[in-house]
Amino acid sequence: MTQDLTLALIGGGNMATALATGLIGRRCAAADIHVIDPNEALRERWAEQGSTASAMPDERLSACRVWFFAVKPQVMREVVRQCRPFLRPGTLVISIAAGIPAETIGRWLGEADAPYARLVRCMPNTPALIASGITGMYPMRGVEADDRALAESLLRAVGEVVWVERDEAIDAVTAVSGSGPAYVFLFLEALIEAGVEQGLSPEQARQLALATLHGATQLAALSPDAPSVLRERVTSKGGTTAAALAVFQEADFTGIVGRAVQAAAERAAALARELSGAPE
CATH class of the missing domain: 3.40.50.720 (NAD(P)-binding Rossmann-like Domain)
Incomplete structure (x- = not known):
């Protein structure tokens, strides 16, 4: 101490x-x-x-x-x-x-x-x-x-x-990690809701979604491989994961995330201008 x-x-x-x-x-x-x-x-x-x-x-x-x-x-x-x-x-x-x-x-x-x-x-x-x-x-x-x-x-x-x-880089930090937990929570909400729609109970869907997200992020953190490599390892040609990822790609998932982060960064910069005011 x-x-x-x-x-x-x-x-x-x-x-x-x-x-x-x-x-x-x-x-x-x-x-x-x-x-x-x-x-x-x-x-x-x-x-x-x-x-x-x-x-x-x-x-x-x-x-x-x-x-x-x-x-x-x-x-x-x-x-x-x-x-x-x-x-x-x-x-x-x-x-x-x-x-x-x-x-x-x-x-x-x-x-x-x-x-x-x-x-x-x-x-x-x-x-x-x-x-x-x-x-x-x-x-x-x-x-x-x-x-x-x-x-x-x-x-x-x-x-x-x-x-x-x-x-100014703190604006990017704000957009990626400061606001980032909300993006993760939104994905969790959607994944849990989708599980319920497929017949799981809310408790089952929540447990599966939370454990999957936690395990996947831990694997990404501990693995020397890039997330893209880890994703490819889960994706068998013509399999279930490939079918799901095709839907994400069709909806431009990567572009949506990029635009969301940009919007957060731009708002952070605007707040800086609004809150700074004139020097005393």
Whole structure:
């Protein structure tokens, strides 16, 4: 355990809870975490586990080595404004606010012509809630090697991490993995419904669909072969799988996925423009 890791969770909801669950006892103690959230019930829950909590930013922020912004993007600017007086030069700032570029957050924390640059922008996804997520991470120029290692260790508490070299690449991360669980859930819904239509009970269809998806993704993760090779191995000429895949191909399944991901990426970029606003 790292005794000197003090962490401020600005926003105490699901993602902050997931992060703390992965960190407490491994990287820090509950008492090393300070939570800021206007929800009284949330604050009480954090206090019960031994963390400190407040409704508004206060001097305790100044003593925290890492600030983790986990608030809705619509309120991010105001929350950053409230926290800014307590920022110190050595503070590492990590943001998971969707749609807000790192440069914009840096301006809000610093000045228009001198953004705060010790900042990492992240895009996790909801499987982080069971420590099976993946997070895309972009470091601003002020993030040193030690900061980068620390940020990575924090997000690895809830899953895997992927570093990108451009802020704009987080839009692609959002489209592939941030929104990706919804695509998987949609496919699961359809597969379960199709199983029921073929005479299975809802429970049977659900069990078969979930186990098949889990097993297939695990096989793809552990195999040295590309997914295309694995698909070909399941597909016998003139067989049942070939008949099903022909329907997908006729409907341009690959194109549909590509267009869906592009639409998500374009929306992420549009949100960045909408939420950034003019520099203060």
